[in-house]
Amino acid sequence: MKMVLSFLILLVLAGISGTIVFLNQERVTLVLTPAFGNVYYILPEMSIGLLVVLSFFLGLLLGYLFALVTRLIR
Numbered sequence: 337m338k339m340v341l342s343f344l345i346l347l348v349l350a351g352i353s354g355t356i357v358f359l360n361q362e363r364v365t366l367v368l369t370p371a372f373g374n375v376y377y378i379l380p381e382m383s384i385g386l387l388v389v390l391s392f393f394l395g396l397l398l399g400y401l402f403a404l405v406t407r408l409i410r
Contacts, residue, residue, distance in 0.1 A: 353389045360385030 366379040366387065379387075 353392075356389055357383060357385040360388070 361383045363381050364384045364387065365381045368377045368379065370376075
């Protein structure tokens with residue numbers, strides 16, 4: 337039952353992520369740092385929906401890794 341529930345949550349998450357990317361197709365460029373000697377560090381131009389979804393999954397990954405490391409330290 338746990339595997340079925342996990343699969344359903346994965347399907348819902350994939351559907352919501354796809355909807356966000358589809359509905360937010362405006363292109364943006366994310367500037368990561370201010371200019372240092374007229375050099376900007378930026379991400380390649382991408383849709384804002386994709387940027388939001390990638391940021392969400394990066395946050396999930398970092399939270400999972402942090403929880404894993406703290407569990408191993410104890």
